[in-house]
Amino acid sequence: MAQEAGGEHDAHVGPGVHLPDPSVWPFMVGLAAMLLVAALVWWARVEDQRGLSGPLLGAAAALTLFSVAGWGYEDGRMRQKAREQEERERRDARRTQVVTFAIAEGQLETATGEGGVLAAIQEAHDALRAAPGFEDLRINVSPAAGGPSQVIVETTWSSADELAAFEETERAILDLLARHPDEVAAGSPQTFDMQVVRDTKDTSVRYSLGMAVTLLGALLVGGFAIGAGLTLFASEGAASEGGGAGPVELGPFAGTITIRASVFDYTEIAAPPGEELTFVLDNQDDSVAHNIVFYAGDAAGDGPVLTGCTAGCEDDGGDLRTELATGIIQHEFTFTTPPPGRYAFWCDVHPDTMLGALVVEEDAAIPGEAPPAEEPEAEEAEAGEGEAETEDAGGEG
Numbered sequence: 001m002a003q004e005a006g007g008e009h010d011a012h013v014g015p016g017v018h019l020p021d022p023s024v025w026p027f028m029v030g031l032a033a034m035l036l037v038a039a040l041v042w043w044a045r046v047e048d049q050r051g052l053s054g055p056l057l058g059a060a061a062a063l064t065l066f067s068v069a070g071w072g073y074e075d076g077r078m079r080q081k082a083r084e085q086e087e088r089e090r091r092d093a094r095r096t097q098v099v100t101f102a103i104a105e106g107q108l109e110t111a112t113g114e115g116g117v118l119a120a121i122q123e124a125h126d127a128l129r130a131a132p133g134f135e136d137l138r139i140n141v142s143p144a145a146g147g148p149s150q151v152i153v154e155t156t157w158s159s160a161d162e163l164a165a166f167e168e169t170e171r172a173i174l175d176l177l178a179r180h181p182d183e184v185a186a187g188s189p190q191t192f193d194m195q196v197v198r199d200t201k202d203t204s205v206r207y208s209l210g211m212a213v214t215l216l217g218a219l220l221v222g223g224f225a226i227g228a229g230l231t232l233f234a235s236e237g238a239a240s241e242g243g244g245a246g247p248v249e250l251g252p253f254a255g256t257i258t259i260r261a262s263v264f265d266y267t268e269i270a271a272p273p274g275e276e277l278t279f280v281l282d283n284q285d286d287s288v289a290h291n292i293v294f295y296a297g298d299a300a301g302d303g304p305v306l307t308g309c310t311a312g313c314e315d316d317g318g319d320l321r322t323e324l325a326t327g328i329i330q331h332e333f334t335f336t337t338p339p340p341g342r343y344a345f346w347c348d349v350h351p352d353t354m355l356g357a358l359v360v361e362e363d364a365a366i367p368g369e370a371p372p373a374e375e376p377e378a379e380e381a382e383a384g385e386g387e388a389e390t391e392d393a394g395g396e397g
Contacts, residue, residue, distance in 0.1 A: 023071075023074050025067060025070050025071035025074050026071065028067040028070065028071070029064070029067040029068055029071055031067075032060065032063040032064040032066075032067040032068075033064060035056075035060040035063065035064075036057070036060040036061055036063075036064050038060075039053060039056045039057040039059075039060040040057060040060075042056070042057075043056075043057045094135070094156065094157065094158055094159065094195070094196040095156070095157045095158075095159065095160045095163045095193060095194065095195055095196065096154060096155070096156050096157070096193075096194045096195075096196055097154070097155050097157070097163055097167075097173075097191065097192070097193050097194075098152060098153070098154050098191070098192040098194065099152075099153040099154075099155075099173045099174065099177075099189065099190070099191050099192075100150065100151065100152050100153075100188075100189070100190045100192075101150075101151055101153075101177055101184050101185070101188045101189040101190070102148035102149065102150055102151070102184070102185040102188035103117070103141075103148060103149040103150075103151060103183055103184065103185065104148060104182070104183060104184070104185045105144075105146070105147050105148055107182065107183040108141075108143055108149045110182075110183055111180070111183045112141075116180070116183060117176065117177060117179075117180035117183045117184060118139065118141065118151070120176050120179070120180070121137075121139060121153060121173065121176055122139070124173075124176060125137055128155065128166075131162070131166050132162050132165070133157045133158040133159055133161075133162025133163065133165075133166075134155070134156075134157060134158075134162075134166070135156040135157060135158060136154075136155065136156040137153075137154070137155050137156075138152075138153070138154040138155075139151070139152075139153050139154075140152045140153075140154075148185050148188070153173050155173070156196070160193075160195075163193065174189060174191065177189050250265060250266065252365075252367075253266050253269050253270065253367045253368075254367055254368040255277070255278065255279055255280060255367045255368040256279070256280040256282050257269075257279060257280070257281050257282065257292065258282040258284060259281070259282065259283045259284060259285055259290050259327070259347075259354070260284045260285065261285065262285060262288065262290070262347075262350045262353050262354055263353055263354060264292075264347075264354050264355075264356050266356065267355070267356035267357070268356055268357050268359060269356065269357070269358050269359065269367065270359045270360075270361060270364040270365070270367075271337050271358065271359075271360055271361075271364055271366065271367055272337065272360070272361065272362065272363075272364045272365070272366060273337050273338065273339050273340050273360050273361075273362065274336065274337060274339075275336070275337045275366055276310070276334060276335070276336050276337075277334065277335065277336075277337060277366070277367060278311075278312075278332055278333070278334045279332070279333055279334075279335075279367075280330055280331070280332050281322055281330070281331045281332075281333070282330050283325060283326075283327035283328060283329050283330070283331070284327055284328055285327045285328070286327055286328055287326060287327070288326065288327055289324045289325060289326045289327075289349055290324070290325070290327065290347050290349060290350070290354065291314075291321065291322045291323060291324045291325065291347055291348055291349070292321075292322050292345055292346075292347060293305060293320070293321040293322075293345060293346060293347070293348060294306040294320040294321070294335075294343055294344075294345045294358060295343060295344045295345065295346075296338070296343065297343065297344065298341075298342040298343065298344050298357065299344055300344035300345060300346040300351065300355050301346065301351065305319040305320060305321055306319070306320040306338060306343055307319055307320065308320060308335045308336040308337070308338060309321075309333060309334070309335040310334050310335060310336065311332075311333065311334040312331065312332050312333030312334055313333055313335075320333075320335050324348065324349065337358075337360055338360055339360065340360045340361055340362060341360055342357050342358070342359055342360075343357065343358040343359075343360065344356070344357050344358075345357065345358060
């Protein structure tokens with residue numbers, strides 16, 4: 001049977017090894033970077049809201065600079081602490097005190113039970129942790145089937161002076177043994193004070209591993225912010241297929257309304273009244289939901305929704321409203337055009353950037369069809385008038 005109680009280390013473990021204190025700055029830097037990227041994307045993407053996004057962008061930049069400065073200060077403080085610890089370790093060698101004693105025959109169960117000598121040493125661990133220079137406590141028991149059981153208690157201290165100062169108190173291991181004469185075999189306690197020449201504990205990797213974990217966490221948070229921004233507005237680059245060479249020239253409306261970067265390509269559509277038309281809503285924004293709603297007036301959002309839909313709309317009530325659908329997707333809907341007038345339309349999700357008007361006129365062409373040709377009678381009449389004028393001019397001559 002073996003019992004062991006490991007003390008919590010301070011900011012150092014062994015010569016040349018320094019463990020940094022827990023720090024919130026890596027998380028703060030990652031969070032500030034995420035806010036900065038989000039504010040930058042908002043500021044660059046939504047021009048009509050720069051009154052809000054501008055101050056947020058400035059605040060995020062200030063928070064990022066503050067977090068980086070705080071992390072730099074914290075790192076410098078920890079480096080200074082490490083140098084001070086190394087200097088202290090050069091002056092004072094670490095010490096280990098080993099106390100051996102025997103538990104009288106038949107007293108092992110009492111010694112390990114509540115109120116026993118081993119339990120008292122375990123409970124003294126909290127007091128030892130508060131002692132200056134204390135680093136570690138170990139208890140090893142070698143139970144014997146017959147006769148006394150041997151016990152080794154090992155404590156580690158950062159210097160000989162701190163060990164000597166603790167031994168002068170009444171909390172030393174020998175003082176605890178003296179309070180349990182029935183359990184501790186008379187004359188068995190022995191004490192050895194030794195200098196630590198080599199620390200074999202695997203602690204030298206902890207500093208680099210801790211820093212690697214915090215840096216990785218900060219990079220993950222910052223990378224998530226950048227990736228989220230790029231994913232959210234990935235469709236913006238598809239708005240100009242020519243690589244940003246300039247706006248795309250649109251021809252006459254042919255029945256397809258294309259959506260890119262949360263914008264309708266046609267913001268005004270002409271059609272004749274009383275015609276059954278089929279339009280296609282082509283959503284090219286990947287992973288973004290859009291729809292189109294036509295209103296019975298020239299102001300989108302005001303008044304009732306335009307009726308007359310016969311297929312492809314959100315419900316069977318005839319309202320000219322398509323369902324929200326996530327791109328990339330093409331959606332057909334059929335409706336009968338209303339009487340002449342101007343009818344506004346928009347997207348329910350993006351009413352600020354996606355809106356337009358359906359203009360219904362008597363002489364408008366059906367979308368996708370060529371405009372009607374001039375009447376032949378009118379052309380012949382014009383030609384006849386021209387010939388008559390020529391003949392009159394010849395007769396006068």
